[in-house]
Amino acid sequence: MSSAFKVITAPGAEPVTVDDIRAYARIDFADDDPLLGSLITRVRRIGETLSHRALATQQIQQTFTIERPIGGDLSGPLRAGPNWYEYQEQLGANPFGPAQFYFDLAAPPIQVSQGYTIEYKVVAFSPWTVFPQVTNPDGSTNTWIDDTLEPARLYIMTPQTANFYRFTYWAGYSSSYPCPDDLVQAICEGVAYLYDNREAEGFPEAIKNKFLARRVDWV
Secondary structure (H helix, E strand, O other), X not given: OEEEEEEEEOOOOOOOOHHHHHHHHOOOOOOOHXXXXXXXXXXXXXXXXXXXXXXXXXXXXXXXXXXXXXXXXOOOOOOOOOOHHHHHHOOOXXXXXXXXXXXXXXXXXXXXXXXXXXXXXXXXXXXXXXXXXXXXXXXXXXXXXXXXXXXXXXXXOOOOOOOEEEEEEEEOOOOXXXXXXXXXXXXXXXXXXXXXXXXXXXXXXXXXXXXXXXXXXXX
């Protein structure tokens, strides 16, 4: 199974402000504020690429493609049948077809309170079909995101047999869940470096390592 994602709604606010950078870099004039704003966005994107996190609130659309399984041997002794108890006890495997029980979501942290959309399709050329999310009278649901994990994991109780799944959700740090101090520090250092080195082609390894220290793998 392969996965890819894209940002469909860019952040409306960055994790640090121009005033924050001016105070950090001891810049006492406003002439370069537009430049500082663009550098903040640039460094934030670098940090997201290195850390695999969404450092500011943004809407993500992630697509999973369930590839055709590799065929077995055409001759020789028959292999043992499926372990039905194992399938029951370990969510994530379905012996009847490509129906995934859970998916790891890209770009943590996930803003579960914002809601999310699940879509699927069997054939690449078919239109997307919205998966119905149901809330039962007892408050239980047929889908659930465990955002205590990194990456967050989306569970589907009764998944559709499909070759493609698509999820649209909100991710990133916010005012209610601020960007961690070490990542804010790395962004400030990165902006200050690029401001002082306008023609720099590279990015300091020491700053890269601060983002990499927070890296989370979702593939």
